[in-house]
Amino acid sequence: MARVVVVGAGMGGMAAAARLAVAGHEVVVHERTGTYGGAVRRYARDGFAFDTGPGxxxxxxVYRDLFVKTGRERLEDEVELVQVPVTARHVFTDGSAVALPNASRGKVIAALDEALGGGAGERWSAMLTRARTAWEATRRPLLEEPLRAEPASRDLLVADGAYPALRPKGLLRLSRALRGRGSAGPTLAEVARDELRDPRLAAMLCGSVWTQGLDPATAPASAAALAYVEDTFGTWYVRGGLRALADALHARCRARGVAFRFDSPVAGVRExxxxxxxxxxADGSAVDAEVVVAGGGPAAPGGQGTADRGMSRLTVLLALRGTRPAGTPHRTLVHRAEAPGQPLTVLRPDDPALRPDDAHETAVLTLPVPGGLPAEAAxxxxxxxxxxxxxAGLGxxxxVLWREVRTPADVEAETGAPGGRVPPPGLSGGGGAFLYPANPTGLPGLYAAGGWSHPGGGLPAAGMTGAMVAGLVQDPEWRGSV
Structure with missing residues (x-):
């Protein structure tokens, strides 16, 4: 078996490390910072604790599969997963609001009709049904298989045809939009406007991709699949915060014999x-290995030219006096008149582990911002x-007892990504502009893992990219998960 060096202890790098160790390889992870998890970090002060990355x-x-494949203990044996009852409460600029029940299409339709008027629920449901076609057509080549240059797979992912394939079922306005734009295809914002016919529904659809770091004005229509995934498969919280998931993955790596070297930046790949x-x-010493997995982002050795992609984020951590009001949703999206389709995310977890006592509460405000946002603007x-x-009436x-403002510079310090950019999900369409570099690189034995490589950003994709790399190291002809 091979000696493997993994560059970076982010979620993708650790996912690859755990799988490779189970396969019998000798795995060492070199991490330039003093801890693991990449962007999945925690800030603690005065008895309050906050997720500073995804919440x-x-x-x-994806993580259930990772834990099953790397040990006897299931994911649920290591962390407590809770399906939040409300996916999100949307507060619109006209004062209206709607709370969307989690993973229940029928209840969502009823809630939208009651809050936004008759027919709103059916229009939303019809849009997600069409988005399902994009998901079903591209899920395997986009998320479960290595990215290859084979015509069938590449054409499906690069062309804008995956979403408008349902034109016979009613996408007449979308057909006209396609003709008007030529081969470029419609953007998500155009589809939202033309198909949903209500600015609030359009703001909901656009907001579902904006919160993941994509601009609905430029994202292809296939981005509607992100809203479909959330609606269909639900949204989950990890008790103690998402950092607990990173803790569990690190512990799994250690249990499988993975060695970690923290404060050990890598300067380059030896050939x-x-x-x-x-x-x-960086200290000039060398580490021999037959396989190198670059999981540290575009600035790491082996990074593949994606450093200018995506936005960063501004995060405001709020330590609050007073008990969390009963019925407060975990997530609220505050839509802003000055930025349609670009809502502010407010997370208010009901988790005693994150507050000093029940007479206090935590809240996290998050907004995507340009990478490298000047500190004076924060x-x-x-x-x-x-x-x-x-x-929005959140009160x-x-x-506020105190607040901590975290900027793109903080994200860059933790992840190494230039400007603190956060990789958004990979998407089909857009002429391939929203795909990520393949996991095998131009140098045999060097592979890329993590959010800056196929299949892209987000916690699920990080777990998937680890599976991609482990499969390819074992067999260069590996075709993906079954």
């Missing part, structure tokens, strides 16, 4: 006889986000 989980089956032969560390923007929560400002 909710979709498609937990010998035309293939990867290990890494050179505080005024944070103040504006608090004002948006006031306008947070008067309860």
């Amino acid at each position: 909710l989980l979709q498609l937990p089956a 010998k006889d035309g293939r990867a032969a290990g890494v050179e560390l 505080e005024p923007l944070a103040e504006g986000l608090l004002a948006a929560t006031d306008a 947070l400002r008067e309860r």
Whole structure:
């Protein structure tokens, strides 16, 4: 079996490391910072604790599979997964609001009809039904198989045809939009406007991709599949915060014999006889290996030219006086008149592990922002986000005990991504512009894992990319999960 060096202890790198160790390889992870998890971090102060990266989980089956394949203990034996009752409460600029029940299409339709008027639920449901076609057509080549240059797979992922394939079932306006735009295909914002015919429904659809770091004005129509996935498979929370998932994955790696070297930045990949032969560390020492897995993002050795993709995020952590009001949803999306389709996310987990006592509460405000946002812009923007929560009637400002503002510079320090950019999900369509580089690189023996490689960003994709790399190391002709 091979000696393997994994560069970066992010979720994708650790997912690859655990699987490779189980396969019998000798695996060492070199991480430039002092801890694991990549963007999945925690900030703690005065008895309060906050997730500073993702706060909710979709498609937990990815991590269930990872834990089943790497040990006897199931994921649920290591962390407590809770399906939140409300996917999100949307507060619109006209004062209306709607809470969407989690993973229940019928209840969602009823809630939308009651809040936004008769017919709103059916229009939303019809849109998601059409989005299901994009999901079903592209799920396997986009998420479960290595990215290959074979015409059938590539054409399906690159062309904009996956979504409008349902034109016979009523996408007449979309057909006209396609003709008007030529081969480029419609954007998600155009589809939302033309098909949903209600600015609030359009804001919901656009917001589902905006919160994942994609601009609905440029994202292809196939991005509607992201809303379909959330609606169909549900949204989950990990007790103690998402950092507990990183803790569990790190523990699984250690149990399988993976060694970790923290504060050990890698300066480059060593080559010998035309293939990867290990890494050179920043201190000038060398580590020999037959396989190198670059999981540290576009700035890491082996990064493949995706450093300018995606946005970063501004996060405001709020320590609040007073008990969390009964019935408060875990997630609220505050839609803003000055930025249609670009809502502010407010997370308010009901988790005693994150607060000093029941007389206090935590809240996290998150907004995608350009990578490299100047530090002097952070505080005024944070103040504006608090004002948006006031306008939405959330009543947070008067309860603030203290707040911590985290900027793209903080994200860059933790992940190494230039400008603190966060990789968004990979998408089909758009002429292939929303795909990520394949996991095998141009150098034999060097593979890319993590959100900056196929299949892209997000916690589920991080777990999937680990499976991709492990499968390809074992067999270069590996065709993907069954």
